[in-house]
Every structure is written in structure tokens, then in C-alpha cells.
Amino acid sequence: MASSEKELAALKEGKGLITCYDTSRDNMPYSLLETTLNTRDLGGYRIDGTDRLTKYGRVIRSDVANYPSEKDIKFLKDNGITTIIDMRNSEEKERKPHGLANLEGFDYHDIPIEEGSGIPESVEAVPDSYYKIAHSENLAKVFKTIASAKTNVMFNCSAGKDRSGVTSALLLWLCGVRKSDIVYDYMRTKLNNEERFKMIHENFPDIDMNIVIPNENNMYRFFELIEESHGTVQALFEAIGIDAELQAKIVAKMCK
Known part of the structure; x- marks a missing residue:
């Protein structure tokens, strides 16, 4: 059974799935939506020191769904994933409107995050850009929306890479x-967005693709920056206005 089929089956049945984290062929790129490249569930990750996993179907990360198909819409509604958080800025939204923004049955939230919407000037600047995303005033609004949502949530930026990557990392942490x-x-995301990265390189050959393509060192350095300034991820959340109750x-x- 393909990786995407396993994830969907686990989502339907409420089972855990990921027990080994590797990049074998069984973990080939997939997207939960047929019209996006990078829609993935944050469920199935083990809570360190326990036998519990994050729950499937609760919070979904994604690139933007500009043209969701009927199958995509049905999948989201069937699984109660109807709170949509769009973190793209106004220019991105004007250029490509969100396909779920005005659809009946979806609760669409326009929460733009300017930080991370452009390309950093160097590879070394990527972790700093992630740090800025983490301290964005509107990222706190994203977290508050997730905390108060009465349905399951899907959040997105454009490619589901940087703003969505930082949001996902902080939630899982x-x-x-x-x-x-x-x-x-x-x-x-490096695997899922391979087609997108090829298009960027073809259209903008002068861009250093090492800045654009995810590198694990960027995320590890981001963790270090947070710990150097806040000590713990909980303290970061406190600093941006997400108290212990939220x-x-x-x-x-x-998780519950």
C-alpha cells in the first residue's frame, strides 16, 4: 500500500502510523488533496517519552489550494477539516485567490504573515527568517485560531514550506x-515540492536554490535560536501572547 493510502486509512480509522522516520521509498511524496503538492497531516508523530501519537485529522499543513476539486472538498468536509487559515500576504492572495475562501461549509481566516513571504538573501539568513516568522504578531493569531477552532484545521502559505514549516514545527514542538x-x-516538503522547485529554477535561474530548498540544518539552527532567546518553546509561546491555557x-x- 502506498504511503498516501496508509495515511488516509489511518486518518479514517483513527490509528497511529508513523513509528519509523526515514525517507525510504515507502515515504514517497504525497498530498492529501489531489490539486495540491504539499498537503500533509500533522498526526502520527510520537510524543517523546510516551507511547502516544499526535492525532490524525486534527491539524493539516498545506500549500495553497487555489483550485480544489470536488473530491478535495468532499475529503475535507468528510473529515471535518473546515477551518481554513491562509497565511499568505495580500499580494499573494490577490494574485491567486484561495479556492476555499468563499465556499459554503468552510470557515476561512485571512491571517497574513509578511515575514517569510520573500526569499532570504542567503542560505545563512534562512534560520533568521524562520525566527522572524515565529515572532510575527499574526502568527499568534494563527495559534489562537487553532486553539479556538470548533472543527479540524488546515493552514497554508503558498508552497507550504517556510511559514507553514515554522508553524508546523512550533506546534509539534x-x-x-x-x-x-x-x-x-x-x-x-523537499520531496513534495520537487516539481515546484524545478519550476522556480527554470523561471528564475539566478536564484540560489540552496536558499529555497529545505535543509535540515535550517530547522536545527531555528531551534537553537529559539532556545537561546527563550529557553523553551513554551516560553516562546508565552512571549508572543499564547498563555498556558491557550x-x-x-x-x-x-493530541487528545
């Missing part, structure tokens, strides 16, 4: 998922 497993989740709601949303 807050839940107690190991850093190596968070990096594994981050690096899956943190507990987020963890409950993803």
Missing part, C-alpha cells in the same frame, strides 16, 4: 515531539 521528528516532517488547548486539539 509544543506537543512534545522530538526535534529529529519535526525535522523529518519539515524535510518531506497552549493547553492547542495540545489537546492535536
Whole structure:
């Protein structure tokens, strides 16, 4: 059974799936939606030191769904994934409107994050750009929306790589998922977005693709920057206005 089929089966049945984090052929690129490249579930990651996993179907990360198919819409509704958080800026949204923004049955939230919407000036600047995303005023609004959502949530930026990658990393870290497993989740974008990266290189040959393509060192350095300035991920959440009560709601949303 292909990786995507296993994930979908686990989602339907409420079972755990990921027990080994590797990049074997059984973990080939997949997207939960047929019209996107990088829609993935944050469920199935082990909470360090326990036998519990983050729950499937609760919080989904994605690139933007500009033209969702009827099958995509049905999948999202059938699984109660109807709170949609769009983190793209106004220019990105004007250029390519979100396909779920005005659809009946979806609760669409326009929460733009300017940080991370452009390409950093160098490879070394990527972790700093992630740090800026983590401290964005509107990222706190994203977390508050997730905490208060009455349905399951899908959040997106444009490619599901940087803004979505930082958001995913912080959510998983807050839940107690190991850093190596968070990096594994981050690096899956490298496989999923291979087609997108090729197009960027063809259209913008002067761009250093080492800046654009995910590198595990970027995420590890991001962790270091957070710990150097805040000590713990919980302290970061506190610093951006997500208190212990809201943190507990987020963890409950993803883990209970």
C-alpha cells in the first residue's frame, strides 16, 4: 500500500502510523488533496517519552489550494477539516485567490504573515527568517485560531514550506515531539515540492536554490535560536501572547 493510502486509512480509522522516520521509498511524496503538492497531516508523530501519537485529522499543513476539486472538498468536509487559515500576504492572495475562501461549509481566516513571504538573501539568513516568522504578531493569531477552532484545521502559505514549516514545527514542538521528528516532517516538503522547485529554477535561474530548498540544518539552527532567546518553546509561546491555557488547548486539539 502506498504511503498516501496508509495515511488516509489511518486518518479514517483513527490509528497511529508513523513509528519509523526515514525517507525510504515507502515515504514517497504525497498530498492529501489531489490539486495540491504539499498537503500533509500533522498526526502520527510520537510524543517523546510516551507511547502516544499526535492525532490524525486534527491539524493539516498545506500549500495553497487555489483550485480544489470536488473530491478535495468532499475529503475535507468528510473529515471535518473546515477551518481554513491562509497565511499568505495580500499580494499573494490577490494574485491567486484561495479556492476555499468563499465556499459554503468552510470557515476561512485571512491571517497574513509578511515575514517569510520573500526569499532570504542567503542560505545563512534562512534560520533568521524562520525566527522572524515565529515572532510575527499574526502568527499568534494563527495559534489562537487553532486553539479556538470548533472543527479540524488546515493552514497554508503558498508552497507550504517556510511559514507553514515554522508553524508546523512550533506546534509539534509544543506537543512534545522530538526535534529529529519535526525535522523529518519539515524535510518531506523537499520531496513534495520537487516539481515546484524545478519550476522556480527554470523561471528564475539566478536564484540560489540552496536558499529555497529545505535543509535540515535550517530547522536545527531555528531551534537553537529559539532556545537561546527563550529557553523553551513554551516560553516562546508565552512571549508572543499564547498563555498556558491557550497552549493547553492547542495540545489537546492535536493530541487528545
